[in-house]
Amino acid sequence: MPHRRWHARLRAARDAGAAVLVISEDLDEVLSLADRIGVMNGGRCCRRVRLPR
Numbered sequence: 001m002p003h004r005r006w007h008a009r010l011r012a013a014r015d016a017g018a019a020v021l022v023i024s025e026d027l028d029e030v031l032s033l034a035d036r037i038g039v040m041n042g043g044r045c046c047r048r049v050r051l052p053r
Helices: 003-015 027-033
Strands: 038-041 044-050
Touching: 003 027
Parallel strands: none
Antiparallel strands: 038 044
């Protein structure tokens, strides 16, 4: 399934109040989908950020 269709499904689930976990190295992709980001380093969450919508 093309990325844009997956992204639309993820956004719809997020907007419906579901928790959605996306793991990606593509920061632009993450920023387009997320309202919160957790940054991991060495297997530990070292930073959490809430993004403005």
